Amino acid sequence: MAMTTEPRSDRDVTAIDQSTGRVGDVVFAGLARSSGLLIMLALAGVAVFLVVQGSGALGNTGDAVYGKDSIWGYVWPLLFGTLLASVIAMIIAAPLAIGVALIISHYAPRPVAKTLGWLIDLLAAIPSVVYGLWGINFLALNLVPAYDWLQRNAGWIPFFEGPVPNSGRTMLTAGIVLAVMALPIITAICREVFAQTPKMHQEAALALGATRWEMIRMTVFPYARSGMISAVLLGLGRALGETMAVALVLAPSLLVSFNLITAEQSSSTIAANIALNFGNASGAKIDTLIFTGLVLFIITFAVNFLGRAIAVRGVAKG
């Protein structure tokens, strides 16, 4: 540092200090800090709003909770439906998204991978109401033969009891639509994470005689594990909160039902239920609906925390 050969660099340092100056540093730090703070404030604001408005519904009974005995009797079937639809969506979307991301990052030649990535990103740009309309008018109708087949051949499983509606508007259809909607988020993140795997690790694995699949299993997956979980969690967040598409596609009832291919006995989701009923709600019913929103908020939070915990544990092990 104090060598005689370095006077120039010393001057450079001071020059840098003077030119962009401390002002830039201070302003940027301030901006970044206030952005972070703003997010916290927004989140806190939502939480406070939900608690203040929703807690009034805790004692609601009868008409105010749409004819149920208590608020919990109203929330539980909705919560169940929300989780069911999201789980179906994740079961379909997660493997699919990871597969697509692998194709893009490791298998396909560059131009193909680029186009595919671009197409997947485009899925994210489609408004959810359009997904809903597509779900009703195209997907649901075309799934009817498949549902009929399921009912005939697997009807003894409670999931596929039926009866199958000719419109095809079922929990499974809603799950599939949600899966398609969550696909771009999961794929985009997985793709980025997979691409970050150190080249050295991969080449080392290949050099040891690993096949491509073995290389991916031994180097890419362990490295990307926490990123993949984050990606699936973000997708799950989208599925949990999706409103319009589900409200259109699902034929909801207020009950707990594992029957996936019927319109008669199909659970509803919290977000869709709010969208369906808020317009005509007044007084205590509004509190009830906001309370269901609070429950969704808490569940989303819990799911995220859980996921992070799993992700962190995975890293510590590896």
Place this chain on the structure above:
Amino acid sequence: MTSTSIRRAIVPGIAALTLALSACGAANEDTGSTSVDGGGDLSGTLAGGGASTQQAAMGAWAVGFQGINPDVTVEYDPIGSGGGRENFISGAFPFAGSDAYLTDDEGELSDATERCGGEAPIQVPSYISPIAVAYNLPGVDELRLSPQALAGIMAGKITTWDDEAIAEDNPDADLPSERINTVHRSDESGTTENFTDYLTTVAPDAWDAGVVETWPTEYGGEGAKGTSGVVQTVENSEFSIGYADASQTAELGQALIGVGDDFVEPSAEAAAKILEASPEAESASDTAVIYDLDFATEEAGTYPIVLTSYLMACQSYDDAADGELVKAFVEYVISDEGQDQAAAEAGSAPLSDSIQEQSLSIIENIG
């Protein structure tokens, strides 16, 4: 470096400023032309909202009213009856549309009276429309349903199309032995309320869930969002039956409903007759023309499943300009011109003369 970033900020800044200024200019022009233009002497924006049932008619009324008063903008937010009443009571809407009249069951009538400065709110029927029972049954062009059969189907007690209860009224129809898929509204709605009110009145044994705004879960059936959702679902799936505003179901088969010994089609004229055959509601007053529909009527040629929607307003407003606008608009809605326009555009049934006169005499006192 710094200068470019400043320039970057300036360009959109100027653009925003220009927009804001031009918006001001437009607003100025509007107010300026009022005094010059002789078409109508009203100006301003009238923003109300409420029942989505009135949405189509409201569009027609807004256009018609603005044709007479070019400087007035009428906005109607179809947030639902409950939302309409809520916003009317809170004072956010100067007028509101609602399928249900104000009652004191949840204190709404008192709240509305308080909002209107202690004067009873005005409630007049603005929109009457038949609720059609629409079906999708290939090869069956005419379907007659007795009230008992309809209630049985909707309650999930009659499950196949060739059931005896349906077949006996349709000796000529070739009814398939398929499962009946009943379609209902999945959202809380005034249409469901009116429909179940009808079922409860005419067939309390078959339909024992009472009058509800949300379809009872235990009766099954397929839920669909909004009138359009129900129509679309019936259209998409064969062997379905559902209920929806008749103006939206023209493409589908519409069942003839049993009234007395007759079977009546859901036409506007047949629907309009029901208000005349119905008694006034208990809370009807000098300012509220409201009815409890007599669904069990046996009067020939009356279509009994009808949705009525009301407009509510105050007798006086803090802002006199608001009062004038509301008065003129509601007057227009109730007038022959307004009712005819709604009939043409939204398929509603025009009000009868006596109800129209009574309503107009109430509206006269706004201001």
